Amino acid sequence: MIVRLLLFISLLGGTPMLSAQPTISSAGIVNAASYAYPGMPNGPIAEGSIFTLFGNGVGPAQIQFASSFPLPTTLGGTSVSVTVNGSTLQCPLLYSSAKQVAAILPSAIPIGTGTARVTYNGATSNTSPITVVKSSPGLFTVNQQGAGQGAVQDGGGGENSAFYSFAPGQQVVIWGTGLGPIGGSDAAPPPSGNLPSVLVTASVGAQQANVIYAGRSQNAGEDQINVVIPSGVSGCFVPVSVTVANPDGSNPVTSNWVSIAVAASGKLCSDQLLTNEGLQNLQNGGVWRVGVIELVRSFTQTSWPGSPTLTSTSDTAIGMFSKYDGTLATNGDFGRFDLSDGGCYVVEVNGSSAGRLRTINLDAGPVINLNGPNGPKQLTKSFQVYTADLGDISDIFGTKGPLYLDPGTYALDNGSGGADVQGFRMNITVASPFTWTNMNSINNVSRNQPLPITWTGGDPNATVLIEGTTVLDSNGHSVSFFCQARDSAGSLTVPASILRQLPPSGNLGTDSVPIPGGSLMVETTTSSAGSAPGMDVLTGTATSGYNKTVVWQ
Numbered sequence: 001m002i003v004r005l006l007l008f009i010s011l012l013g014g015t016p017m018l019s020a021q022p023t024i025s026s027a028g029i030v031n032a033a034s035y036a037y038p039g040m041p042n043g044p045i046a047e048g049s050i051f052t053l054f055g056n057g058v059g060p061a062q063i064q065f066a067s068s069f070p071l072p073t074t075l076g077g078t079s080v081s082v083t084v085n086g087s088t089l090q091c092p093l094l095y096s097s098a099k100q101v102a103a104i105l106p107s108a109i110p111i112g113t114g115t116a117r118v119t120y121n122g123a124t125s126n127t128s129p130i131t132v133v134k135s136s137p138g139l140f141t142v143n144q145q146g147a148g149q150g151a152v153q154d155g156g157g158g159e160n161s162a163f164y165s166f167a168p169g170q171q172v173v174i175w176g177t178g179l180g181p182i183g184g185s186d187a188a189p190p191p192s193g194n195l196p197s198v199l200v201t202a203s204v205g206a207q208q209a210n211v212i213y214a215g216r217s218q219n220a221g222e223d224q225i226n227v228v229i230p231s232g233v234s235g236c237f238v239p240v241s242v243t244v245a246n247p248d249g250s251n252p253v254t255s256n257w258v259s260i261a262v263a264a265s266g267k268l269c270s271d272q273l274l275t276n277e278g279l280q281n282l283q284n285g286g287v288w289r290v291g292v293i294e295l296v297r298s299f300t301q302t303s304w305p306g307s308p309t310l311t312s313t314s315d316t317a318i319g320m321f322s323k324y325d326g327t328l329a330t331n332g333d334f335g336r337f338d339l340s341d342g343g344c345y346v347v348e349v350n351g352s353s354a355g356r357l358r359t360i361n362l363d364a365g366p367v368i369n370l371n372g373p374n375g376p377k378q379l380t381k382s383f384q385v386y387t388a389d390l391g392d393i394s395d396i397f398g399t400k401g402p403l404y405l406d407p408g409t410y411a412l413d414n415g416s417g418g419a420d421v422q423g424f425r426m427n428i429t430v431a432s433p434f435t436w437t438n439m440n441s442i443n444n445v446s447r448n449q450p451l452p453i454t455w456t457g458g459d460p461n462a463t464v465l466i467e468g469t470t471v472l473d474s475n476g477h478s479v480s481f482f483c484q485a486r487d488s489a490g491s492l493t494v495p496a497s498i499l500r501q502l503p504p505s506g507n508l509g510t511d512s513v514p515i516p517g518g519s520l521m522v523e524t525t526t527s528s529a530g531s532a533p534g535m536d537v538l539t540g541t542a543t544s545g546y547n548k549t550v551v552w553q
Contacts, residue, residue: 021057022120024128028054029116032102033177034138034256035146037350039472040479041501042138042253044131047181048107049138050221052100053080055125058118059096066094070187071104071220077121082106084114084132092187092220104221105132107181135198135244137223137255139176142330147348149330150240150258151175162236162274162329163283165263166229171212174202174225176255179214179244190216199245200225205233205262206343229262235338236261236269236329239345243497254501257345259337261329271338274329278536282326289362291421291530291538293319293379293386293412295370295428297405301548303443312394315405317370317379319386321362321421321535337482344483344494346501349476361385362420364532372410372430374402405542407432412540417533426530428540434458434487436522436546444551445520447499453492453522458544460488462524468494470502470552471517479503487524505552521547 027038032050036043045051064076071092073079078096080103081088087110091103101118111134115127140151142159152160153173166172180198182191193215194200200214202225213226225242237259245252261269268279278288296316303309337345361384368379368386379386390404410428417423434457445451445468453466464487469480479502485492505518523545530538 021123022055022059022118022125023057024053024055024116024118024125029128029130030054031136031138031146031178033140033146033175034348035350036136036138036256036348037472037477038129038131039477039503040348041503042136042255044133044136045105046133046136046178047105047109047111048186048221049136049178050094050102050104052102053116053118053128054100055118057098057123058101058120058125059098061098063095063097066092069189069220070185073187079119080116081119082109082114082116082130082132084112084130085110094221104186107183107186133253134251135178135180136253137176137178137242137244139174139240139242139255139258141256141258146256146350148259150260152240152258152260160260162261162269162279164267165236165261165269167264168229168231168233168262171226171228172260174227174240174242175217176223176225176242177221178255179223179225182216186220188220189218190220192216195223197247199247199249201243201245202227203239203241203243204229204260205235205238205240205338206340206345207233233262234264234269235271236274237271237337238262239337239339239343241345252497252500254346254497256348257337273336273537275536279329281536282324282329285326287323287325288328289321289323289420289535289537291319291321291362291364291532291535292541293317293368293426293428293539294541294543295390295405295410295430296543296545297403297433299546301439301546303549310394312392313403314392314394315390315403317377317386317388317390319364319368319379321364321384322359323362323420324359339482339484341485341489342483342492344481344498346479346481346498349478349480363418364421365414365416365418365423368412368414370410370412372404373406373408374404377404405430410542414532421535422533424530424532424535424538426528426532426538426540428528428542429526430542431459431462431524431526431544432457433544434462434524439522439546439548442520442548442550444553445499445518446553447502447504448496449499450496451494451499453494455487455490455522455524458487458524459526460486462487462526464489464492464522464524466492466494467521467523468499468502468550468552469519469521470505471519472503472506499552502552505550518550518552519547520550521545 059078060076073090075093094102207230209227
């Protein structure tokens with residue numbers, strides 16, 4: 001087998017649609033590892049990289065694989081051509097099927113914007129836009145969706161997971177594609193050695209990792225990045241990314257962010273969500289039961305061009321009780337990372353939930369009772385999620401009710417419990433609110449300069465989370481960065497290297513009524529541990545946050 005096909009093949013569910021004329025889907029050409037949306041900064045396709053083409057009738061009903069070198073340019077009746085700046089080249093193919101084709105963009109293709117076509121059994125498809133760049137890295141993931149547990153191995157080929165963690169100081173192999181072009185044919189066995197004319201860096205747990213090797217593997221189009229895990233890194237969901245730039249550091253492009261499990265000793269990791277005991281239970285076929293109850297005060301400031309600034313403050317409560325199977329430890333796509341103070345990471349959302357964890361919500365009873373300084377309230381159940389509107393003051397809708405979450409201690413219980421979660425009692429402490437001190441001065445943000453965030457007050461031991469988001473369209477395509485600090489620090493500066501991974505803000509409205517597709521949030525969270533019969537983890541959190549619209553430039 002000449003390629004790591006398990007890393008390249010995505011889920012091919014559904015009945016193949018056969019058509020006299022093949023069609024390429026909208027935004028249907030993506031990096032085969034990251035699946036980055038074409039509008040993302042890492043969405044273009046790199047010379048010499050593996051890309052995936054999605055469509056209908058683009059290949060045979062039964063998937064066909066390339067089996068030897070040189071890689072063919074016609075496979076199962078399918079061929080793919082790319083035209084850029086008047087140059088048209090045929091792409092070496094890795095596999096072909098009715099809905100999906102994997103190919104290598106020739107290293108010799110010019111850089112620029114162009115089009116791609118697929119031909120199947122003599123019928124040619126529509127043209128699909130493609131942007132070609134020198135480097136645009138993507139990292140493979142276990143779920144083959146570009147997010148979650150990274151496809152990372154040790155020197156013996158052992159696959160990383162929470163059941164098989166790596167250790168600080170250990171050299172590991174990160175698999176990806178898109179580091180850059182090679183000399184010679186991409187259809188032939190690739191050359192060994194570090195790729196010339198590129199500077200490759202790696203981030204592991206918000207620290208720079210020593211890169212030992214960055215070049216092609218033994219498989220065409222596939223890159224391997226050998227790094228040493230930095231000291232002081234640990235957790236079941238440690239963030240990892242790779243950045244490729246010119247030798248002088250210019251034009252940096254960062255990959256999708258994936259997670260790995262790291263433990264100082266032993267093969268089972270541990271963090272706030274998972275424990276060694278819990279992992280042993282999952283490894284033996286058991287489940288992990290987690291309950292989270294959140295009390296949230298949110299201040300929102302919305303400002304659109306040509307419209308007055310609108311504000312609202314709301315108090316809400318939400319509770320969720322869930323159980324997970326072993327995919328929690330092997331998939332890693334839990335929508336979170338273990339982030340150290342001062343660290344950041346970036347998440348791309350492509351509008352699909354494919355590859356997510358298998359989650360089952362649990363019944364904790366009909367209501368959750370809440371009692372605090374301002375009297376009793378209840379969280380009521382809807383689709384096994386418990387929620388309560390605890391008051392809202394808004395410029396738009398007026399006051400729905402006085403705010404509820406004043407500082408103090410809040411007692412929660414679920415009475416006699418429900419079918420899955422027995423009766424419990426716990427307390428959550430709401431601290432005095434903090435103030436985002438430079439909130440009003442942040443409106444139009446340059447993504448090429450560091451962004452300082454300052455605050456004062458609140459619980460000094462609370463965690464501060466900073467989130468910036470660009471929403472590209474109404475189909476769920478967005479990019480967000482997350483940075484973490486202690487409340488006692490009083491400030492955090494978001495690096496330009498993180499901001500550049502966000503696309504510029506788009507317009508989600510119309511020309512006459514523009515709506516910026518950008519936001520910035522700063523919130524503090526204090527956690528309280530609880531316990532409930534039958535639950536492995538029960539956590540209560542008190543969150544106070546600010547959210548405003550911004551323009552990412």
